[in-house]
Amino acid sequence: MKTAAAPSLAFALLLLGTTLGLAGTDLVLPAVPDLPDVLGGSAAMAQLVLAAFVAGGCIGLILFGELGARADQRRLLVGSLIAYALVSLACALAPSLPALVGLRFLHGLSGAAAAVFAPGMIRAMFSEAGAVRALGLMGSVESLVPALAPVAGVWLLAAFGWTSSFYLIAVLSLIVAVLVRALGSSLPVPPPTRSQGSYIRLLKNPTYMRYALSQACTLGGLLIFVFGAPAMMTKALGLSLNAFILMQVTGIAFFILASNIAGRLADMFGAERMILAGSGISALGLMGLSMYGNAGGTDPLMITALFVPVNLGLGLRGPPGFFHAILASDGDDARGAALVILFILSMTATGTAIAAPLVTAGLSPLAGVAASFSCISIILLASLRPLKAR
Structure with a gap:
């Protein structure tokens, strides 16, 4: 089914969701070297802040892929964004480096939904040619995140401290979640999933x-x-x-x-x-x-x-x-x-x-x-x- 009330708006929401998931690594990256001085622990453990996020993201991909085949992906997307925001807030309040590493695993897991659901929703919104163009545009924006997010992260670190990146991700994720929930009719009903799929x-x-x-x-x-x-x-x-x-x-x-x-x-x-x-x-x-x-x-x-x-x-x-x-x-x-x-x-x-x-x-x-x-x-x-x- 290729029906959506406002494909451009729906696409923008999906793009924001996937970009926030990527920013969970690149925006935080500049703060990692300073974490042992602030929270204790070693430089090696500080690197686990990045590794734990990636590991959680891998589990999240499998989890949301399975859930998305069984439940309404729009509701799952809203829930994922809210969870991502709450875990981001918890990361900013982490009392120690080991606690932050554990939270970052949950951070990566909760932020994986948009990347999983976006391609299927884009397929439902557009013709084949339109979907290829939309995926190209999404890839273009996503390619800028590793280049631009660390620059923003450096500025946030210098101006507001290491917690600021997590607070920013939390606020933006909640805003996108509210928009997806309020404008859910703009997101397409994903095409039927094979009941025997695996x-x-x-x-x-x-x-x-x-x-x-x-x-x-x-x-x-x-x-x-x-x-x-x-x-x-x-x-x-x-x-x-x-x-x-x-x-x-x-x-x-x-x-x-x-x-x-x-x-x-x-x-x-x-x-x-x-x-x-x-x-x-x-x-x-x-x-x-x-x-x-x-x-x-x-x-x-x-x-x-x-x-x-x-x-x-x-x-x-x-x-x-x-x-x-x-x-x-x-x-x-x-x-x-x-x-x-x-x-x-x-x-x-x-x-x-x-x-x-x-x-x-x-x-x-x-x-x-x-x-x-x-x-x-x-x-x-x-x-x-x-x-x-x-």
């Missing part, structure tokens, strides 16, 4: 796995490189962090451009061609970085130029790829979206762990690990059957 059924569906895993491998390849790039550039190449900032800002700009034209290009050339082409372009960019590093290259401008196709390819394949994963879930939208995001987190975590000992060895090893994950995406697309043309 995560096991999705894992056994080769067509769904084709889109879900290839999406995770392409995005995971990019994130593996990004997560290791600061240490690689400063420790191995002797560059400043300005080189990393230049690379990131340029990459995000091209990702935003590509993700917002992906829907139109998919209409013109077909979604399958865009998914395959985008995956190939992204993989070629990472392989180019690896070869450049193997040749002894260290020029930050050249690294930035080679990083452009990595982002461009992801932007071209990201929106149609995610949408086709939802289509391939065969009506099991909530579980389907949850698994895609969980695969992305898992691929990124695995690749980052593999690359961790190599980041100080230079550009080539890090880019090579990232490229290997990105190339797996192409293998999956070539070996597993696509959706039938409709």
